[in-house]
Amino acid sequence: MLELLDITITQDTFRLAADFRVEKGARVAVIGPSGAGKSTLLSVIAGFFPAESGRILWDGNDITATPPGKRPLSILFQDQNLFPHLTVAQNVGLGLRPDLRLSPADYEAVTRALTRTGLQGIEGRKPATLSGGQQSRVALARALLRARPLMLLDEPFAALGPALKAEMLDLVAEIADETGATVLMVSHDPEDASRFAPETILVAEGVAHPPRPTAALLDNPPPVLAAYLGQ
């Protein structure tokens, strides 16, 4: 279970408060107007940006001061999820060993992870030779190998077309089901939320609200969300 206890985030004049818990294995969308702090919230959970006060717990363990790479989570950014100078296999292999001293068994695991995300025979290629969808799959393969219990998606599929994006979300859902991972996904598209996430965190007016059932939230949005959705 992920718990944010009395978290306050301050950045110049920007302020955001968060106090909620996310059940293990939940799939949660994070939506709200742009600039409300969706990405910042994920940054704080991932450990890139310190909260001013409050604590973050995972399964009861305080991870507030844990460096990003040691937290029990994987994060997919909007872009730059792959190192362009490393091959696909190396990029995925980083999920097993950051120093890339991979055994033959490790390489087999890399190939299996790539196959699982629908990629075959591209281990030796560089990211620049791949399509946007393929690059997303490589990043997902790495997350699959890292097998961390929490997965944060900071709009990694925003640049993909609608059909491809839906496909990737389905893949994330499958992987999360297999590994039992908890998923937090930032999106500005209510379609994504209703397709992927039974629950939704609304970030608006300086508050990250506790998760609520997505359907109910979208059917009967509070005024700030209604304004954002254009209803």
Added chain:
Amino acid sequence: MSRALRIGAAFAAALVLTLTLGTLGAVLWRAESFARLGAADWSALRFTLTQAAVSAALSVLLAIPAARALARRRFPGRALLITLLGAPFILPVIVAVMGILAVFGRSGLLNDGLAALGFDRISIYGFAGVVLAHVFFNLPLAVRLLLQGWLDIPAERFRLAAALGFGPGDIARHLEYPMLRARAPGVLVTIFLICLTSFAVALTLGGGPKATTVELAIYQSFRYDFDLGRAAMLAAIQLALCATAALLAARFTLPSGFGSGLDRPVARWDANGPLLRAQDIAVLTLTSLFLLMPLLAVVTAGLPRIGGLPAPVWQAALRSLAVAGASTLAAIVLALPLALASAARPGRRGLETIGMLPLATSSLVTGTGLFLLLRPFANPGDIALAVTVAVNAAMALPFCLRALLPAARELEADYGHLAQSLDLTGLARLKLLIVPRLRRPLGFAAGLTAALSMGDLGVIALFADDDSATLPLQLYRLMGAYRMQDAAGAAVLLLALSLALFWTLDRGGRADA
């Protein structure tokens, strides 16, 4: 930022501070009151300021028509010419001095011509020679910086000017003159600063009571009179000069790297008249001749002599290669953690400022300070090469930082979070992320440092005895002994080694990138 990086950056910063401010402190502590400034010291100060001012003014004045011609003409070889304009930066000063002597010296081409026509031979030793050599080195720099200014004028402006029927005079008044007014002062101050600290030119072409710079006076009081108090006092004066000029220069942007992107074509409708065309052709031909003739003269005189060079020259060449290698390694080891640590903390400029400090220090001052600091522990002749390595590395550091910092910032912005989230730290991060991503600037910085160190004739002249001469110093000694043929051969060897070092290391950074 990892612990290793923090320690590395702190170590580098401490070392740079010791080499700049620490040596300075040693000098100031030793220097006695300024009241004892003699007539010779005042004259050195006056000469330093005058030659730097005249050199800077001449370089900029001559650069304006050349840059203007390059900006508005397209011709085969233009890109090559612009590349060559970057070469003086890595050209050993002593080689250029040889070339200038071969063309303008007592028995050079110019004087042979004058004599054939029945005129008296002229001598360029002293003020004229120092200014000539400084213009030779800084004219190309001025042309490149001003050419950048011309290319920064948006192409749309020239289109608008053409649509309004502007002639060349109108263009000059409304587009070119305002650009020059904005850019030329910065170029002027930059070159002034370079000429203030130039030592090798004054050593070889200056001298005598009327043509001694402060740097040269430091050297003389150190080397000939062994008057440490006077050397220290002169070093303090030199420092005040440089600090003032550097503060001035910091207000303008300084040049960086080699002029990439300077071959962008801009359509010009105003410069097609035959008179302007002839003017530009003449300007570019004369400028090219002025820059190329001395080098050609050295190469033709020296190339046949290389095989017959005496053994001490070869030994000096090996010593120089070792010094260049060690300086390069030291400069990169200092620059990389400074660049990475600066990039990891955007908005904090302390480390960057420390790394830029050597720009404002003179190598002779640093050398004097190091001598004062190390005198209780070692004999100067024994530590000459080690001191040279340290000073060369420190002097190259600002250029290395300037090459590495933008790339390091980009790396941090693009991949910092990704690397953190994957727990990519320490040596794995260096090997898998930093070195592969920074290959190009690392290669460029290494090449630059190696070439600068290879050709440096500065602090080594203070310390060296017969067993520790580098190739530039050996070359200087050959010139002093009037063994001009051996000197020409050694000059070609030095030139070839400097260019080869730069080319190899810079190339290495580009390979399969």
